[in-house]
Amino acid sequence: AQSVTQLGSHVSVSEGALVLLRCNYSSSVPPYLFWYVQYPNQGLQLLLKYTSAATLVKGINGFEAEFKKSETSFHLTKPSAHMSDAAEYFCAVRPLNSGYSTLTFGKGTMLLVSP
Amino acid sequence: EAQVTQNPRYLITVTGKKLTVTCSQNMNHEYMSWYRQDPGLGLRQIYYSMNVEVTDKGDVPEGYKVSRKEKRNFPLILESPSPNQTSLYFCASSTGTVYSPLHFGNGTRLTVT
Numbered sequence: 187a188q189s190v191t192q193l194g195s196h197v198s199v200s201e202g203a204l205v206l207l208r209c210n211y212s213s214s215v216p217p218y219l220f221w222y223v224q225y226p227n228q229g230l231q232l233l234l235k236y237t238s239a240a241t242l243v244k245g246i247n248g249f250e251a252e253f254k255k256s257e258t259s260f261h262l263t264k265p266s267a268h269m270s271d272a273a274e275y276f277c278a279v280r281p282l283n284s285g286y287s288t289l290t291f292g293k294g295t296m297l298l299v300s301p
Numbered sequence: 302e303a304q305v306t307q308n309p310r311y312l313i314t315v316t317g318k319k320l321t322v323t324c325s326q327n328m329n330h331e332y333m334s335w336y337r338q339d340p341g342l343g344l345r346q347i348y349y350s351m352n353v354e355v356t357d358k359g360d361v362p363e364g365y366k367v368s369r370k371e372k373r374n375f376p377l378i379l380e381s382p383s384p385n386q387t388s389l390y391f392c393a394s395s396t397g398t399v400y401s402p403l404h405f406g407n408g409t410r411l412t413v414t
Contacts, residue, residue, distance in 0.1 A: 218399060227407070229391055229393075230393075230405045232402035235400060235402065276343065280399065286351070286398070289346075293341060294343050
């Protein structure tokens with residue numbers, strides 16, 4: 187079965203510092219990949235998605251993610267953290283040629299931003 | 302405004318008392334799903350529906366029921382809630398195409414005592 191691993195349940199950065207949230211998937215065939223963000227007391231919303239058109243994917247709020255097939259990774263980055271980026275981030279994968287319902291979420295990484 | 306609406310936002314109940322959490326979407330989406338979110342476990346799918354009158358089990362369906370009589374509504378029913386169903390629940394919808402994202406409601410925090 188497809189699995190997704192997010193390294194680090196919590197990541198702390200200072201405002202203005204680089205944000206790096208890690209996501210690795212277990213599949214020999216690159217799946218569909220997504221990053222979602224959850225702000226306090228809200229549902230998840232899509233940050234970006236990998237559609238195989240380009241390995242570097244740009245999302246909302248200055249986030250981007252790079253697909254690396256050799257490393258089976260889809261890490262999320264932002265050059266300069268802002269206080270408003272504090273939230274929980276989820277990586278999700280859907281295998282190719284699978285049903286739409288087979289979307290697997292990682293356990294999430296809480297991003298903490300200090301002044 | 303395009304949205305997924307869940308009600309109630311907060312619910313405290315006692316063991317065994319039947320309850321329903323409603324979910325409605327106004328985007329004419331084919332696909333709807335229920336998730337529960339627990340600390341350290343991420344999101345786990347309870348049930349999903351590809352279309353009206355078509356529902357199927359997700360990863361953790363035990364103790365839950367759903368129905369999809371209309372396209373826009375997808376209620377989650379707990380016939381006899383137990384404390385291990387205390388959780389944060391999310392309804393989500395989508396067009397159902399492979400790249401289309403899920404649109405989530407704001408969640409229902411359920412406490413069963």
